[in-house]
Amino acid sequence: MKYLFFVLAFIFSNSLLQAQPNKTFSEEDLSTLQQYEDTLGLMAHLIVNDSLEENRFAATKKMIKTLVSALKVDNSYHYPFEQVKTISIQYPADSTFRIFTWQLYVNQDEYRYFGAIQMNNQDLKLFPLIDRSAGMQNIEYQELAADNWYGALYYNMKEFDTPQGKKYLLFGYDAYNFYERRKLIDVISFDTGKPVFGAPVLAIPSQTGALERQNRFTLTYSAEASIGCNYDEMEEKVVYNHLTKGSSPYQGKPTMVPSGSYDGFTLKDGIWVYEEELFHFITPEGEYPRPEPVLDAKPGGKRKNIFGQ
Numbered sequence: 001m002k003y004l005f006f007v008l009a010f011i012f013s014n015s016l017l018q019a020q021p022n023k024t025f026s027e028e029d030l031s032t033l034q035q036y037e038d039t040l041g042l043m044a045h046l047i048v049n050d051s052l053e054e055n056r057f058a059a060t061k062k063m064i065k066t067l068v069s070a071l072k073v074d075n076s077y078h079y080p081f082e083q084v085k086t087i088s089i090q091y092p093a094d095s096t097f098r099i100f101t102w103q104l105y106v107n108q109d110e111y112r113y114f115g116a117i118q119m120n121n122q123d124l125k126l127f128p129l130i131d132r133s134a135g136m137q138n139i140e141y142q143e144l145a146a147d148n149w150y151g152a153l154y155y156n157m158k159e160f161d162t163p164q165g166k167k168y169l170l171f172g173y174d175a176y177n178f179y180e181r182r183k184l185i186d187v188i189s190f191d192t193g194k195p196v197f198g199a200p201v202l203a204i205p206s207q208t209g210a211l212e213r214q215n216r217f218t219l220t221y222s223a224e225a226s227i228g229c230n231y232d233e234m235e236e237k238v239v240y241n242h243l244t245k246g247s248s249p250y251q252g253k254p255t256m257v258p259s260g261s262y263d264g265f266t267l268k269d270g271i272w273v274y275e276e277e278l279f280h281f282i283t284p285e286g287e288y289p290r291p292e293p294v295l296d297a298k299p300g301g302k303r304k305n306i307f308g309q
Contacts, residue, residue: 036070044086113151162270183229222255238265
């Protein structure tokens with residue numbers, strides 16, 4: 001198993017290439033990208049749905065090779081790969097890079113994550129993300145490189161300014177283990193052009209009650225529960241479910257579940273400062289109170305829930 005993970009990581013980390021993108025796709029390049037997208041879609045389906053572990057790993061290996069080949073095509077940064085539903089592709093507002101992430105189910109107690117960062121510049125730069133989370137300790141205080149990544153499936157990104165320069169919050173999901181799930185807020189920035197994960201920009205109460213800086217923030221909760229953790233554009237805050245100890249269906253296993261209130265973070269001078277109980281009650285529909293309904297950007301669009309879904 002460890003050897004297979006090493007092989008997959010080696011393939012991805014040695015698949016970097018520089019290319020000169022054009023402003024528009026040629027017919028040949030567009031056709032090539034569409035063919036790659038078809039293959040990626042098939043591999044993504046197998047990764048999620050195949051019942052045999054060895055087939056899921058084989059599909060992951062093929063996915064990595066195919067994605068790298070696709071990103072070598074001129075102007076690939078501007079190809080959205082919209083048909084590949086199980087790969088998350090997140091862009092910051094400034095569109096200086098994008099992050100691909102996806103999940104591999106190994107067994108009921110193990111999930112692995114794969115990904116890459118593609119920079120939006122004249123020479124294509126691709127940084128493979130190598131998941132080393134299985135052996136990590138005290139992750140809230142670690143600064144990590146792309147080849148020593150805390151793996152997660154990212155579902156949103158929020159850029160913000162600090163005295164040290166621009167950084168980005170990453171909102172991610174980790175299936176973690178059979179009993180528990182995890183949501184996390186990570187931070188990404190770039191040092192001499194290379195991605196760095198984690199930065200002391202999250203001010204969170206310590207056991208003494210004093211605020212201390214953390215590099216990332218995690219919420220570990222019962223696999224039987226569902227929680228949200230995201231940036232709310234209307235409130236201009238990070239909002240997440242407050243957790244409390246609950247009864248567990250698994251004997252001897254502690255569990256955390258939503259309490260019914262919401263905590264969050266507010267940006268102050270480049271630091272995200274913790275705020276307790278942003279909202280003290282919720283509506284019958286399970287949403288925190290709003291001054292008016294939240295609609296999507298299209299006229300007559302469907303109402304979204306509090307986490308933009």
